[in-house]
Each structure stands twice: as structure tokens, then as C-alpha cells.
Amino acid sequence: NAGVTQTPKFRVLKTGQSMTLLCAQDMNHEYMYWYRQDPGMGLRLIHYSVGEGTTAKGEVPDGYNVSRLKKQNFLLGLESAAPSQTSVYFCASRPGPGELFFGEGSRLTVL
């Protein structure tokens, strides 16, 4: 049972480049989330989804877009990367109420 899988795990981008982070969960969870984690800031919610085909903005959505075309996948896109988007990105899922299951994280550096 893989749980929540994020790809890629590491990526270096130049300012202005675009990329997509993929999150896949095999637990049939309805809710999926993208967070970023920065030193001293904790986990900040970027976007989330409460079901296939739905997305909503979190605390820090600017500069990011998401899509949930399939229930098991939640994609996070950066259209024009900026150095301020250097961070560790975590995907998480939950069945409804209760525990959030996190992926291992994706480390992104924007030069």
C-alpha cells in the first residue's frame, strides 16, 4: 500500500520556468491538499479539493494552479516560477473527518 506518492521528489528550476507536481493516493480518499512548508512558517495550505473535479483556494494560492481530473490524482502547477516559491511541498489526503495522510514531500528550488 503506497499511500500518498509525490513526484518528483526534487527539482531545480530557473525563474520563469513552469512545472507540475503530481500527487497520487491509492486510499480512495475524497479530500486532497497541497501545502508548502517553510522554516518558521509551518504548513501553509495552497489549494485543496473536496472531490473529483473540484478545487478551492487555501491561504497562499497566488502563483499556483491545481487540477483534480481523477479522484486519485491532484496536480499542482507553477506557471512562472519565482524564487519565493522555493520550498518543500507536501500533498495530503483524508477520507473525510479525521487523519490527514501526507506524502514524503517535494523539494523545489527556484534560482
Added chain:
Amino acid sequence: QKEVEQDPGPLSVPEGAIVSLNCTYSNSAFQYFMWYRQYSRKGPELLMYTYSSGNKEDGRFTAQVDKSSKYISLFIRDSQPSDSATYLCAMSAGSNDYKLSFGAGTTVTVRA
């Protein structure tokens, strides 16, 4: 002011000591309280989950919630080097609340 405040530490204790961690919050609607443990370069994992006020014990871990003071605590007894991690508190208003509010995390090192 952040909705959830957590002292980032770092906290360093000798093996066998009691570790005391806490968070304060401002939203009186919070009813569900969680503690997550995050090892270096890993994702957070749920450690304790409590509802409303009171205590919950699980092995060496005890979670306390004082809603009147808007204060939650996590105690680790007989701490081990394997407890070295960052501990994040999280909370939500309802069981179906889509979003959790996280503290910044406290980094704990248990010295052998």
C-alpha cells in the same frame, strides 16, 4: 496574529526526560485537536487525535486540551532518541471541516 501559535524551539533534552510541548490558539470554534510528528526530510504523521477538552493517553504520549484557556499540550514520558523530530499541532472547528490550522512546529532533540 497567527491563529495557532507554537514555540518553534529548538528543545534539547536528555534521554529519559519528560518533553512538554504546547500550542495556543485564538479560534474558540476549534474542537478537534491533533499532534503530528515529522522526522527530518519526511512527511508529518498523526501521533494523537483528541476531541474537545480533556486528556488522552497513548503509551508514553499524553495529549491535553484546555478549551477554556485555548491551550493544548503534548507530553512525552521517558523520552528516547527516536523521539527526536518536529512536532506540529493542528486543529479544526468541525469533524467535516475541510481545513486544518497548523502550528509552526517545535523541533525536539533527545540526547542519548
